[in-house]
Amino acid sequence: GESVGLHLPTLSVQEGDNSIINCAYSNSASDYFIWYKQESGKGPQFIIDIRSNMDKRQGQRVTVLLNKTVKHLSLQIAATQPGDSAVYFCAEINQAGTALIFGKGTTLSVSS
Amino acid sequence: DVKVTQSSRYLVKRTGEKVFLECVQDMDHENMFWYRQDPGLGLRLIYFSYDVKMKEKGDIPEGYSVSREKKERFSLILESASTNQTSMYLCASSQGLAGGRETQYFGPGTRLLVL
Numbered sequence: 001g002e003s004v005g006l007h008l009p010t011l012s013v014q015e016g017d018n019s020i021i022n023c024a025y026s027n028s029a030s031d032y033f034i035w036y037k038q039e040s041g042k043g044p045q046f047i048i049d050i051r052s053n054m055d056k057r058q059g060q061r062v063t064v065l066l067n068k069t070v071k072h073l074s075l076q077i078a079a080t081q082p083g084d085s086a087v088y089f090c091a092e093i094n095q096a097g098t099a100l101i102f103g104k105g106t107t108l109s110v111s112s
Numbered sequence: 113d114v115k116v117t118q119s120s121r122y123l124v125k126r127t128g129e130k131v132f133l134e135c136v137q138d139m140d141h142e143n144m145f146w147y148r149q150d151p152g153l154g155l156r157l158i159y160f161s162y163d164v165k166m167k168e169k170g171d172i173p174e175g176y177s178v179s180r181e182k183k184e185r186f187s188l189i190l191e192s193a194s195t196n197q198t199s200m201y202l203c204a205s206s207q208g209l210a211g212g213r214e215t216q217y218f219g220p221g222t223r224l225l226v227l
Contacts, residue, residue, distance in 0.1 A: 009152075032213040043116070043202055043218030044155070051213075089154060098162075099145070099170065099212045102155040 012109045019077040021106045023090035028071060032093040034100065035064060035075045039086045047075070047088075077108075085110045115139070116219035118203055124225045131190040133222050135203030142208025144186035145216060146170075146178060149200040161186055162208065193226045200224075 013019050025033070031052040036044035050057045050064045050073075057064050063076040073090050087107050091100040119134035137144065145160040147170075157170030159178040167178050175197060179187045186205075190197055200223050204216040 034215070036218075041220070043204075043220050045218070046215045049215065091155075093212050097211050097213065098168065099157055099160055100216065101157075101171075102147075104152060104154040 008106055009104070010107045010109065012111065013080050015080060015082060015110055015112045017080050019080045019084070019108060019110075021075045021077075021088050021090075021108065023073040023075075023103055025071050025073060025090075025092045027092060027095060028068070029095065030092040033064070033066060033073050034091045035062075036089045036091065036102075037084075037086045038089065038105070044089060080108075080110050082110045082112060084108060116203055116205055116217050118201075118219040118222050120222050121220065122223050122225075124227065125190075125193050126227050127192075127194060129190075129193050129226075131193045131224065131226075133188040133190075133201055133203075133224070135186045135188070135205075135219055136184055137186075137205040137217070138184065139205065139207075139217070140183065141205040141217075142183075143206040143216075144180065145204040145206075146176075146186065146188045147202045147204065148172070149202055149221070155202065158188065193224075195226050198224060198226045 034049040035047040038044040048059045048064050061078045065074045087105045089102050089105045091102045116137045125131050146158045147155040149155050156172050161167050161180045177189045200221050202221045203219040206214050206216045
């Protein structure tokens, strides 16, 4: 069945380091992926998305990499700041193309 | 800015009660979604709607129903609340131009405790 998972439930980094959050997906036909950030007490917020015809997409301080060969997605955050501390979710489009399937989330903790 | 509001931030109900969770979006979005979020399980889709009076089951619809009588409002109904429905409930909306392949905007969530 469809499933989206993250390799690590938690990640701790020092302020200023680069962070890499990983995600594995199971549906090789998925053509759309998205990353969300959820801060404590808030709903998830969109970070960046990518379609399967791309390998890489960059935003402000964030980069998403897509490796379709091994069905792997990663989110890279440059110069991580304390404000980046949150739970990060990856999601992929379902087989019907109608809804997103979310992973279990990775909690990023940034220490000063 | 898109705004998605949920009627309550915290709710305490008793087993067997009928529970209504309300969600309103102000951006004329076509699509609306209800998720529940549990520790270690991420977000799981309960129901979604692509149009007024239209609904589709998500991954975990059992024990829930929904209502969309107006475009801006999507209600989640627990007909007879049970303790295993204690959870964080998140509502989201999206524009509806690309099916599921588009950004969803989330509300702040309702934390429901069923005793």
